[in-house]
Amino acid sequence: MTKKRGLGVGSMFYGIGYGFNRADIGSAYIEMADDGTTTVYSGACDMGQGIMTVVAQVAAEVVGAHIDTIRVVAADTTSTPDAGPTSGSRATFVQGIAVHEAASDLHDQLMQTAAGMFECEKDELEAHNGDVYLKGANAPIASLAEVAARVHLLGGRCASWGWHDNSTADVDPETSQGDAYASYGWATQLAEVEVDTETGHVKVLKIVSATDAGKAINPVAVEGQIQGGAAMGVGYALYEQHILDQGVPRTDSMAFYLVPTSMDVPEIQCEIVEVFDPKGPFGAKGIAEPATVPTTPAILNAIYDAIGIRITDTPATPERVFQAIQEARARGEFED
Amino acid sequence: MAQPEQVTSAAQSGPYDWIGSSVPKVDALDKALGITQYVGDMQMPGMLHARIRWSGVPHAVIRGIDTSDAEKVPGVRAVLTAGDIPGVNRYGLAVQDQRVLADDKVRSAADPVALVAAETEQAAEEAINKIKLDLEPLRPVLSIEDALDPTAPAIHEGGNLFARTTVRKGDLDQGVRDSDVIVETTYRTHLMDHMAMETESSLAYMDPTGVLTIITSTQYPYRDRRQIAPALNLSMNKVRVVQAPIGGGFGRKDDITSEIHAGLLALKTHRPVRLIYTRQDSLIANTKRHPMLMKFRTGARSDGRLTFVDADIYGDTGAYLSLGAFVIKKAGIHACGPYDVPNIRVDTHTLYTNNLSSGAMRGFGVLQAAMAHESQMDQLAHRLGISPIDIRLINTLKPGLATGTGQVMDEGCGIEATVLRIKEYMESHDLRFARS
Amino acid sequence: MEHYSLKINGNVYETDAEPFESLLDVLREKLRLTGSKKGCDEGECGSCTVLLDGKPVLSCILLVSDVREKEVLTIEGLPQGGEPHPIQVEMTERGGIQCGYCTPGIIMSAYALLQENPRPSEDEIRFAIAGNICRCTGYSKIVEALQAAAGTPIR
Structure with a gap:
């Protein structure tokens, strides 16, 4: 045979990520327009592996929006903040948290305004797929678009940014002992x-x-x-x-x-x-x-x-x- | 350092609306329709086409570059050499050892020596072929063994050993004494190309506000800007780098590729300039996967427990460092694999040669290290009569155990789960090793 | 320069070109049909695949002067009535696309296959796209997408 x-x-x-004391950051801006559509200015390059999609999923999840209403702007030194390179299998791990942070803050702003609209506490509210709900309720009380329009009408902030540092200390120069990677x-x-x-x-x-x-x-x-x-x-x-x-x-x-x-x-x-x-x-x-x-x-x-x-x-x-x-x-x- | 309170808020558990959902990629339909615009798909009014003349020889002193015939080719608008660079003719990711255009010496066959911008690609190609190089050959350093030879010429100031790193843990002699079996093997890996389907490409132009804008296939616009601006003697806020849709990266587009060259030609010609590497350019120039020479000695007790790893790793980073020292340091940090090893000596050596440069490539040194440590594991398994699955399960890191560099694992340590999943797969599909 | 009337995607395009220019360069640079990609320009990678009278060809090694009087179909010509072709839909939805650079060539090779053989086996699909190099996907999800487009069982 x-x-x-x-x-x-x-x-x-x-x-x-980069490990051993090399800069290892993620960052993103996020904004919601009057009509409830969201733009994420994400500095992480997408080579086809899908970080733009992951960014959109994280933003949609955390803001409570529908994914089709999220637009992700590709890396650009004029419009997006520095999110480090897409390498070292780091983009989801590092940029995912930066986007999470930005989206959380935007979500808070929206819920704060919605709480004022419906005379409740913001912690009593949640958002899913573009609608705002009293926690646990089946029917929405408003759309995110209505809330966003209200924020803009009032001249409120409807934008945020997130930043995450994944850097670690360097390992010992003689023995390489240390926490080399996050x-x-x-x-x-x-x-x-x-x-x-x-x-x-x-x-x-x-x-x-x-x-x-x-x-x-x-x-x-x-x-x-x-x-x-x-x-x-x-x-x-x-x-x-x-x-x-x-x-x-x-x-x-x-x-x-x-x-x-x-x-x-x-x-x-x-x-x-x-x-x-x-x-x-x-x-x-x-x-x-x-x-x-x-x-x-x-x-x-x-x-x-x-x-x-x-x-x-x-x-x-x-x-x-x-x-x-x-x-x-x-x-x-x-x-x- | 990571801030724990942020991490806690992000690391929540489900159920989710979108996390864990296989939504189509946000950019996929445009790619399927063929309407995505990669750099090579873009044109601008008045745009010139650029080409690069490479050195073609690995090591030489430059005595002269004659561009006169190239300049006479109809349609040629610029032929540039090192003297035309307005800023610092040095760049690089970790150290600035690369030249925008070769000046004193040629250090690899892929050194750029001249640039051409012309009205058509044909004219640009004709012109680069008419550039005459007067090169005085130097003894080349062509292998790891050559680079370690003290009589070899130094490719850069400071010699051919760029860096050495050391991993030390426990007591190697004790590890040897504790061993019932020791395997010793030398492994050698080769030069690999990324072969992204889209070659390196940039489109550079001056925008209406006087900002040099470079649309490029890159993995990191900010680091590109950090390298472009000093070379072109521009302030960084007058340089804009835009990531175009990328036709594959795999680490290659971490480095500067076509960005400075396109920007320089746009500055000099006051015209938009598009520089697309041919496939041949791409295969010749830019960083690849490091060839490594790895001498490994690994011991285990009769019960399969690892006792020591003793290794020397030599990496050929070629003529320029790129991220080579980090790649090879990472290989050293990962040389013991995902296992609990009590006694360790690993030395790594980052070496310059006159070969093509290597840098970041998917795996980043860990691929080479894994090729060695996993071959060692199987050799130990066969010597001890333990199955390849079991010897891994005996030694895998678990929460509370430490890596070769002393990092104590938390609950996110998943190696045992992956080995067990393969074991289950083999059992459920009745797959058996032929020799164990 | 010579004048060419080219039949592409059911339309007639008028253009001037040198007879030694490749169909790919004329499509991309003169007619601005940039969906067909240049990955190697030497007939090795398949990114430039278009259909010529229904057969898949490598447009980077085809001279523009050789396509007179022939029907060229490019990726831009696949959608009907503004709707993406099922192959384009399945490639999008099943993860057949990562960087996307090989994608138009793969889709054109697959389209040619399904025109001749509407229910191909997995081996026939793999053979049909063997001249299209993809560096991102490992081909598995492309094969799945093409099986879905053909309505054949997915492994």
Whole structure:
């Protein structure tokens, strides 16, 4: 039999944010217009992973608005405050709290005005999906738009901002002991591979990713990041390699630098684990990088499980795997 | 430090109207319709097209740059070299070791040496190919081993070892004595490209109020502004950086890419300038994933408990640091994995070479570290006859236990839950390891 | 420069272009139909996929002079009566879109597939988009969205 199957696992932890005393802030402005529509000026860049959507969800939840009435303005040094970079799996974890803070204050302003309109205490009121309710009541007493119009009519403040600092102290310079990061992401992946012992070709048949999202604010977006991260891990483990010849890149075209296609990436089963993180917004934490990290070790461990050979250099190209098999054969250590 | 009272208010429990709901992404429908405007989709009246001439050689002294033929190409409006930079010809995320345009030396094959702005992309391309570089080759430093060689030429002042970090915990000798099995392996990882589907791109123009505006595919406009303004000798409040829709980042767009170059050309030509990296530009230039050499020795008792980790991690950050020292420090902090390890010695070494630069990339050093520590875990498991799942469960961090850097875990520590979820998955799908 | 009358999305566009210009550059820079993306400009990534007489082609390696008298369909031409095409809806709602840069190309490849094969298998879907590189999603949610658009069971 020239094709051997194996399973491998990889676990990891990942310090969320910048850590060790690097600036790690989030911030946002928020305002509600007379008609009840809300704009969030969020300085966190969205590369497609979905921080704008997370910002909209957090704002809608906390203000009590309908998500379709929230507009999120992308990062711009003239219109949005500095929210740090979108990297280090930090955007949801840090910016989520800054937006939460801004939205909470706006919500308070609206409820204060509504309390005046209905001659009650603001703590007796709550807002959901654009309507204001007496707590526990089924029928709304007003829309947020009516309340917002009232705030503007009275010349009140209908805007706020939030700021959150996730910075940590640096670790000890000699021992690195210390609280390096505010929090950590956690993930374990399982990979199933099939190794062709005649060619060295490794095919990934399946990946199962158990990723701790703390709280998945948008589960489909979380799954999408897990799947995309794992696909990049497949590429790193097996295909992608920048080849330099005397420092000069020889793989300067997509014809030579190979990233995984839809035929190369297997089914990726997402198992979202939710271990509530008390430091994150609604218990959430970042998952972008934890999605990528475990894939490569899981694949390398699965290759070992399949053929009993440990690949120690990446990527595990057919040439490298085949050579390792041939060496093991020469030593009489390979079971064909 | 985080303020606990804010955190408590945010960390509330449900039920929720919107949290936990898979609403479609707010920007997805426009992308599906093809109406989202990425930088490369934008045009402005009078807009020029820019291209960059890269050095093409890894290490050399610049004797001269002849732009005369390039300037004669019809439609060319500017050909710029280092002498045309109005401000400080230095930038960088952690240290300012990068040149907007190469001046004294070329330190990598991806050093920008000249810029062209022209009426058409074809004219700009023709012009960059007509720039003549007079370069005197220097001995290049092309590997981690080269960089550690004391006779190798220094790529920057201060030598090729940029930084060393150390992790120390417990007593390594005691850990070795406590071990029933020790595995020792050297791992090597390679240079990886982000390959965001949208290449690096910026559109720069002077707005009607005299503010240089740069619309760009970036992960952090504020840090871009911090680097753009000094290079162009502008006050920061006269520079506006706008994040356009981003066609993928993965860490690459943390760095300055096309922003300063586009801004410089717009300043010099008084015209809007659009600079879009070709795919070849993108594959050549800018930061990648660090190649690392990792020597690991890990011990365990016969019951599977880890006794020590002893490791040296060498990272090739290429010709410029970017965030390299942070990436490699992070690899060291994560070198013991999500496990309770009593005795630790980890040294990391951030090294300059004349290879392409590496910086932030999804995983940020932890991917390389995990490749090593997880391979070690499985080797220990096989030596001890313990399953790969069980050896992880025996050692995973739990609330009250501390990381390799002494951070005591709170209830947000989820590693055991993720391993257990995989164990359950394997059991419910009747999946078994072939060798344990 | 030569003059071209191009049939695109059911309309006729008049433009001047050099015969060596790619269809993609003419679409994007001259006609301002920027939905088709330039990811590599060398026929490797699929972001520029459009339909030519109903067949998916890479518009970055197709000369404008080669599309005379042919029908071009781009992402802008998919909505009918102002409503997004079902593929566009499913891609949006099922998380098939992250950065969105590959999305128009994926949708055009998928549209071509469903025109020929209205109920494709998962393997047929994966094969049809194998020339469209996506760096964000790992393809799973794209495949799901296309299964939903075709009305076939989702794994």
